[in-house]
Amino acid sequence: MIEDELDPGFADLFDPQDRAPCELYLISPLDVGGDFADRLAAALDAGPVAAFQLRLKGHDDHAIARAAEPLMKICAEREVAFIVNDSVSLAKRLGADGVHLGQGDGDPREARAVLGPNAQIGVTCHDSRHLAMEAGEAGADYIAFGAFFPTSTKETSHRPEPSILSWWSRLFEMPCVAIGGITPANAKVLVDAGADFVAVCNAVWGHEQGPAAAITEFQGVLGR
Ligand SMILES: Cc1ncc(COP(=O)(O)OP(=O)(O)O)c(N)n1
Ligand SMILES: Cc1ncsc1CCOP(=O)(O)O
């Protein structure tokens, strides 16, 4: 595989185990109505969370902006980064901390020009080392690999091996996010491989005992 040939062989340049502890990156459910604001607050109060991504589909910007307002406040009060999925213009309009871009969601360079130097810009890289290096060159702040495990949250067609996280974290300081079907029961392999963040949706919002219980369970497996 051509991408494997890009590995220059500096296998132990950085040890993934020496990186900062892995942190939680929460992805919103598609419906943030009803009591979701209370559920978000409960989740964020249950343990450290680095970032929350508002991931809504099929709504116009006005509706997303209305939904975002109380959630942004909850995040800001707890110093949790508020990331908008898909839309640079919406991230700008909301004054969000950053934007997450898929491969079809726009160019990180244009996002930087619009959002400025302090914005967090993340880029989906599926299972591709090539896309990850491209995103790094384009000025991304983090790259995301996935889906590592089966998920019903999104249709996915890429299934990286955890070793892609080790490869990345040995060579680059830029943080890498692992996403896709991650639960407290399967996260450890990604943490040990070098994930800087695990991005999670269903394991938190769909947890039988509620989101706070999920956050507590994740805390038990995020240490290296
Ligand atoms: C942290 C993180 N990683 C990956 C994705 C997926 O982004 P994308 O490929 O654009 O798919 P959608 O989420 O837009 O359906 C993400 N949102 N966040
Ligand atoms: C948005 C996204 N991108 C790749 S997998 C995925 C879904 C993550 O949600 P879950 O943690 O429920 O699998």
Ligand SMILES: [Mg+2]
């Ligand atoms: Mg997208």
